[in-house]
Amino acid sequence: MKLVHKDIEKDGKGVVVLIPEEAEDMWQAYNIIREGDRIRASTIRKVQNESSTGSSTSHRVRTTLTVNVESVDFDTQACLLRLKGRNIEENEYVKMGAYHTIDLELNRKFTLMKEEWDSIDLGRIEMATDPTQTADVAAVIMQEGLAHICLISGSRTIVRAKIDQNIPRKRKGDIKQHEKGILKFFDLVMQAILRHIRFDIVKCTIIASPGFVKDQFYEYIIQEAVKNDNKTILENKSKFITAHASSGFKHSLKEVLTNPSIASKLEDTKALSELKVLENFYKILQSESTRAFYGISHVEKANEALAIETLLITDSLFRSQNIAERKRYVKLVDSVKESGGDVKIFSSMHVTGEQLSQITGVAAILRFPMPELEDDEEEDDDSDECISLPQS
Amino acid sequence: MARHRNVRTTQYSDDEYYDDDDYSNSFEDDCISPSDAIYLINHKPKFDSDQEFTDAKVNSCLQRVTEVLGFEIPKDVLTGHLIRNEFNIDKTVDQILNSKSGDTKGKEYQGTEDNSSRPTVVIASSSKNKDSIVVGFGNTSISGSKNKNLTATPKQTPFSTPICSPAATPRNRSPQSTRVGSPRTDRKLNSPKNTKVKDDSGLSTSHHKDQLYLIIIGHVDAGKSTLMGHLLYKLGHVQQRTIQKYEHESKKLGKQSFVYAWVLDETTEERNRGITMDVGHLKFETKTKDVTLLDAPGHKDFIPNMITGASQADATILVVDATKGEFETGFDSGGQTREHALLIRSLGITQLGVAINKMDTVFWSEERFEEIKSKLGLFLKQAGYKESDVTFVPCSGLSGENLATKANESLLTQWYNGPCLMDVIDSFKPPERPISKPLRLCISDVYKSLGSGYSIVGRIETGQMRVGDKVLVQPQGEIAQIKSIEIDDLPQPIGLAGDFISVGLAGYDAQTIYSGCVLCDPSFPVPITSILEARVIVFNVDFPIVRGHQIVLHYQSSSESAVVSRLLAELNKSTGEVMKKNPRMIKKNTHALVKIQLSRPICVEVYSDIRQLGRIMLRSGGTTIAAGLVTKVNFNK
Numbered sequence A: 001m002k003l004v005h006k007d008i009e010k011d012g013k014g015v016v017v018l019i020p021e022e023a024e025d026m027w028q029a030y031n032i033i034r035e036g037d038r039i040r041a042s043t044i045r046k047v048q049n050e051s052s053t054g055s056s057t058s059h060r061v062r063t064t065l066t067v068n069v070e071s072v073d074f075d076t077q078a079c080l081l082r083l084k085g086r087n088i089e090e091n092e093y094v095k096m097g098a099y100h101t102i103d104l105e106l107n108r109k110f111t112l113m114k115e116e117w118d119s120i121d122l123g124r125i126e127m128a129t130d131p132t133q134t135a136d137v138a139a140v141i142m143q144e145g146l147a148h149i150c151l152i153s154g155s156r157t158i159v160r161a162k163i164d165q166n167i168p169r170k171r172k173g174d175i176k177q178h179e180k181g182i183l184k185f186f187d188l189v190m191q192a193i194l195r196h197i198r199f200d201i202v203k204c205t206i207i208a209s210p211g212f213v214k215d216q217f218y219e220y221i222i223q224e225a226v227k228n229d230n231k232t233i234l235e236n237k238s239k240f241i242t243a244h245a246s247s248g249f250k251h252s253l254k255e256v257l258t259n260p261s262i263a264s265k266l267e268d269t270k271a272l273s274e275l276k277v278l279e280n281f282y283k284i285l286q287s288e289s290t291r292a293f294y295g296i297s298h299v300e301k302a303n304e305a306l307a308i309e310t311l312l313i314t315d316s317l318f319r320s321q322n323i324a325e326r327k328r329y330v331k332l333v334d335s336v337k338e339s340g341g342d343v344k345i346f347s348s349m350h351v352t353g354e355q356l357s358q359i360t361g362v363a364a365i366l367r368f369p370m371p372e373l374e375d376d377e378e379e380d381d382d383s384d385e386c387i388s389l390p391q392s
Numbered sequence B: 001m002a003r004h005r006n007v008r009t010t011q012y013s014d015d016e017y018y019d020d021d022d023y024s025n026s027f028e029d030d031c032i033s034p035s036d037a038i039y040l041i042n043h044k045p046k047f048d049s050d051q052e053f054t055d056a057k058v059n060s061c062l063q064r065v066t067e068v069l070g071f072e073i074p075k076d077v078l079t080g081h082l083i084r085n086e087f088n089i090d091k092t093v094d095q096i097l098n099s100k101s102g103d104t105k106g107k108e109y110q111g112t113e114d115n116s117s118r119p120t121v122v123i124a125s126s127s128k129n130k131d132s133i134v135v136g137f138g139n140t141s142i143s144g145s146k147n148k149n150l151t152a153t154p155k156q157t158p159f160s161t162p163i164c165s166p167a168a169t170p171r172n173r174s175p176q177s178t179r180v181g182s183p184r185t186d187r188k189l190n191s192p193k194n195t196k197v198k199d200d201s202g203l204s205t206s207h208h209k210d211q212l213y214l215i216i217i218g219h220v221d222a223g224k225s226t227l228m229g230h231l232l233y234k235l236g237h238v239q240q241r242t243i244q245k246y247e248h249e250s251k252k253l254g255k256q257s258f259v260y261a262w263v264l265d266e267t268t269e270e271r272n273r274g275i276t277m278d279v280g281h282l283k284f285e286t287k288t289k290d291v292t293l294l295d296a297p298g299h300k301d302f303i304p305n306m307i308t309g310a311s312q313a314d315a316t317i318l319v320v321d322a323t324k325g326e327f328e329t330g331f332d333s334g335g336q337t338r339e340h341a342l343l344i345r346s347l348g349i350t351q352l353g354v355a356i357n358k359m360d361t362v363f364w365s366e367e368r369f370e371e372i373k374s375k376l377g378l379f380l381k382q383a384g385y386k387e388s389d390v391t392f393v394p395c396s397g398l399s400g401e402n403l404a405t406k407a408n409e410s411l412l413t414q415w416y417n418g419p420c421l422m423d424v425i426d427s428f429k430p431p432e433r434p435i436s437k438p439l440r441l442c443i444s445d446v447y448k449s450l451g452s453g454y455s456i457v458g459r460i461e462t463g464q465m466r467v468g469d470k471v472l473v474q475p476q477g478e479i480a481q482i483k484s485i486e487i488d489d490l491p492q493p494i495g496l497a498g499d500f501i502s503v504g505l506a507g508y509d510a511q512t513i514y515s516g517c518v519l520c521d522p523s524f525p526v527p528i529t530s531i532l533e534a535r536v537i538v539f540n541v542d543f544p545i546v547r548g549h550q551i552v553l554h555y556q557s558s559s560e561s562a563v564v565s566r567l568l569a570e571l572n573k574s575t576g577e578v579m580k581k582n583p584r585m586i587k588k589n590t591h592a593l594v595k596i597q598l599s600r601p602i603c604v605e606v607y608s609d610i611r612q613l614g615r616i617m618l619r620s621g622g623t624t625i626a627a628g629l630v631t632k633v634n635f636n637k
Ligand SMILES: Nc1nc2c(ncn2[C@@H]2O[C@H](COP(=O)(O)OP(=O)(O)OP(=O)(O)O)[C@@H](O)[C@H]2O)c(=O)[nH]1
Pocket: B218, B219, B220, B221, B222, B223, B224, B225, B226, B227, B257, B258, B261, B274, B275, B276, B277, B296, B297, B298, B299, B357, B358, B359, B360, B361, B395, B396, B397, B398, B399
């Protein structure tokens, strides 16, 4: 994302002009734009023309519109961001107050106006416009009969394909079906890789599995590529790395990313530092449980006591359309920073952020133990629906 | 719904709780949910005083009824009849003989609900009488006396009686009647050829062997496959020619020490790497048992496969490597010895033999044997194994010492006079076969069969199925018809609880079936759920379990990704009382009640309904973090 212009007043009111340069940036924009913001961008509008005879024809025109955003929709797979609202600047095609939906487009600038830009939004813009943050990696997480093909970028991980195939087990005196089943499965995974992974973009492709599936599979694709003279694979042979994962389910990706030999390949230090912090949180929870808490009410109480050393929070909490709720989290973040604490904002679209979201999305490592919090019942929301399922 | 639930609870807890009683203060008892415990406490005394009285009466009548009928009838069935007829033997016999056409499956469940027969279930299943009423297979006492009957009254063979008549169509036979004697024999009944040789007691005894599924577990490279391969070779189940061929081929790969392991390690990958990856199956016989051997992989990464195998097993042999340093590696944290033993125990398997293997590498040292025995013994005891259920055997899989026959090696015989491995296997008690419960076949494999279509492989956990039966495929929720049943590659008309079978389905696209599906009785379908509550025991974990913990949930032969969505309570280890509600985390070695959200619906049962399908294991990051029993599956009621 490119920052063209930024003008923010003392009270937080201001304007920012940005140019999204890749699909990834739509995701970043999605995290910044909320209901109530105003946006100006180039867009396409269908216009009705009424001829003198009374018959009407319609045609499309490109024009620049400014709307007051009423709804924000993001399509994760297609990376499409749609902003719907009423027009607030009359122009030759569109009346004041008429509804219009702007689809943000790549390489076209947009202007975003907010009544109040807060620290999270500004931090997000800083992150999004930092070119070193974009590192694309593909990962194939597999076990016999199950594979997930994921794309990992600076701010998110998406599953592009899932292969779930029954493989006959090994049976006394009949191993052919088993071995055939494996080959068929490998073939499906390989096809999916060729379809979904763009080797010109990704820096590397991780093949991870328990046992020897990863090695077997790597051998398989190389062999097949040689046999069929598949240039894409052969030319990118060096981009494949194998790693251990305990299962073929997506959440095993966490283990892969913490693996030092893989971590060194991913310059993306953000995902890695998130992982380390999360792991540290669990460690302390086990060894010194009164220094680690999760859930907003516990964490807020710890913050009141100026006890927070590290705050872990997922960005999905800032996407809340409930303004008061969002403010609550922003205040927490600001206050922790003020008192010298470290704040780690996790991307909810990474496996780590996904895990953090599962434990309410907010957690803290304290400077000193606060056993008094333990007896304090975490407000029990009793809602199972707040548990979002891991994407699989 | 509520009605038959109720009945089920009665049956199951009665049948099975007392069985667990045998292993008192075991892990499993801990797991009985508080509500079950209350149920049992409330119910048992109610019948207790009557019990002894009734019991005595039943016993005296049992013999006479048997004489009149000429065949044995399960005691619980008989007791029902006796009580209804106020212990009038003639009436009872009449009723039994006439019951053949009236009894349908549905009726049986109703019958159990009927008040007069309720106490009988309790009586018949109390631990005191357990020996004489074990349902189904392998009750030696029943089979034994049956043989006697055969020879004593040749004309009054079971085959001519109405209930067991081969002419009776499978469908209208009372399910209860199939409990008579060993189902193995029962299968033979339906084959006309066998009725002719019924007097050949030699032949029939060989068919009366108890069936036992035995899983071999232990740390990677402990020598499990070698031990079993060699044992099978010694027993003559592997031809010399085959071994020679393996010798030759393994030498070429530089893996000559794996010759015997190749008997079980059949895939190219396994042989090239010298590592078992999936469970190998083989059969052999001991003096009293037909054993199906399940050779589990020891490698940490293949524990999911080991769990699949273990879910089919009745008993286990834990193999440890006696070599200096090797036992320790396997036993320390990070080794699989403990994890395997705990997993097996949490699957409800209590009979365990320990093969202290590779004794040749320590020159058959008694001291080493004792050292391992005491270290391991202590751990196993803590893990919930009963000391008397555990036997330690020194052996060598490579040299074949102390496997099939008593030891020859003088270094060993100097101090060891105990059983060889075969003796230990032979001494395992056969499992119960809950034939009268609703059908549950847990599918572990689907493959293309030689003839037409696909074969579905799995173990019948409870109930029975016959060719022609309509079954419900879950979670698909569709009806299929049983086209064929095969056990050990031989076609059979019927499969019974405890059997590991292959079935062909008619009118159903078997390709939509995967491991984890269940074939069940359409009138008593297995629940499907994506949320469940379970009572879990947390293992020695590195990280505490918090709400939202992402896990892989293993159940039966399958696994699914899931999230621990709520921590409901921390429980007292021994009493099961709630110690803390809504804890914010669960630490290692504690008991807790949790709610689990699965990423797609699976088939599981509440443990107290059908315990075979009520066990789960929670794994994360490649280690088992907890094992548990399902306490609730139905959340909309
Ligand atoms: N000296 C000695 N070596 C043995 C003995 N039993 C097995 N081995 C060796 O131990 C190695 C491993 O044997 P396996 O039978 O493959 O071990 P395993 O437990 O089946 O291994 P996994 O299935 O991969 O867990 C082989 O090289 C065997 O020759 C024994 O009694 N003495």
